Amino acid sequence: MTLADYGWNEALALVFAPHAMAGLEPARVVCELRRNFYAVQTEAGEVLAECGGGFFHIAKKSDQFPAVGDWVGVKKRGGEPRADLHVVLPRKTKFSRRASGSEEIEQIVAANIDTVFLVSGLDQNFNPKRIQRFLVAAKESGAEAVVLLNKSDVCDNAEDVRKEIQVLVPGVPVHITSTLTRKGLKALAATYVQPGRTLAFIGSSGVGKSSLINALVCDEALPTGEVREKDSKGRHTTTRRELVIAPSGALVIDTPGMRELQLWGVEDGVEDAFADIKALALQCRFTNCGHTNEPGCAVQAALKSGGLVAQRFESYRKLKAEKVAATPALKKPSALASKPGWNKKNEGTKPFRHRFHSDD
Ligand SMILES: Nc1nc2c(ncn2[C@@H]2O[C@H](COP(=O)(O)OP(=O)(O)OP(=O)(O)O)[C@@H](O)[C@H]2O)c(=O)[nH]1
Ligand SMILES: [Mg+2]
Ligand SMILES: [Zn+2]
16 A cells, blocks of 8 residues: 555645655554544554644644644654654645534544535434534535435435435435445445545444445445434444545545534535525625515525525524634643544553454
8 A cells, every 4th residue: 555545646745845855754644543643654554643742832723733634744763663743734625523512622523535425314313404514514624515315225205305405405416325225325436436535424323424434435344333223323333533445445534423513613614505595695685684574685585486495594594693613712732623532441452553443
């Protein structure tokens, strides 16, 4: 496996040149093991990289710390499969959420992704509002967003649901899949699973993210878990974000299920995800129109004529109203964004090279 297999190219090499001059070697973050420790892929193989004191000195904000998918500069320690992580290259895209907790901290779920799949289960766990939320975050990320409605085998009217969702998210591909019957998988693989492309799978626990990755690309490399029968809730089988390379050459990031997605830096994402409403708003008579009962409101007119679905407008309003700090002031760098979903009891006991199978 070379670094090119992980997506390294001439454009990146150009950006990296000054760091190479300074004696650093390029690498891609494939797993967040625990705070400040990352498994990174270098040209010569995978090593354990640590963000040391030097890194803390320059990285002040949470989003400056490495995330899975990042390109970084490391310096190997002589004779060991270990390295010090010195620098994170600018990101092409990043999928962020607000970290849980009271502080406003950006948590980067995955960096430098081309496509983000928002996976929902067509069982009881199904939630259209959540899809719209995820979509706003996806738009904000800069990556292409695709909605997957998985577990179609347990749903009698999957196509009706798909149409319903499609109306809510115009312009975004919405696919029906099943890892049991393999419905939709071939088309997905043909369209999205290509060498050098980085794909991320995001959604609630138990919707089938790891199953989809296995079925699509990875040949059972990732552990999957049962869902509870009574409420279809997952068991948080995947516990950390991890990038794996598929036989097809695609790079796939699996993520732990998120109960909820707290939006981060949402303003542009909302506007982009609701471009149709934005376009309507430009036609309102008043530039500061609140789209409630102002005269000449194009949004209300579209709602009346059926050109705009009421449920979609409602989501737009709710998401706009959500309080999100655009630029949080962090007191200390220890308020890390990139907290791995890391299992405490296993601290230090697992050799990191076995990480693919060690989360169960
Ligand atoms: N009926 C049905 N079950 C599925 C399908 N895909 C996955 N499952 C099952 O759903 C359960 C959860 O699947 P996982 O792949 O572990 O779900 P996940 O989204 O990775 O969950 P976390 O890792 O906990 O976030 C497993 O029992 C799978 O076998 C599907 O298409 N149809
Ligand atoms: Mg999983
Ligand atoms: Zn208006």
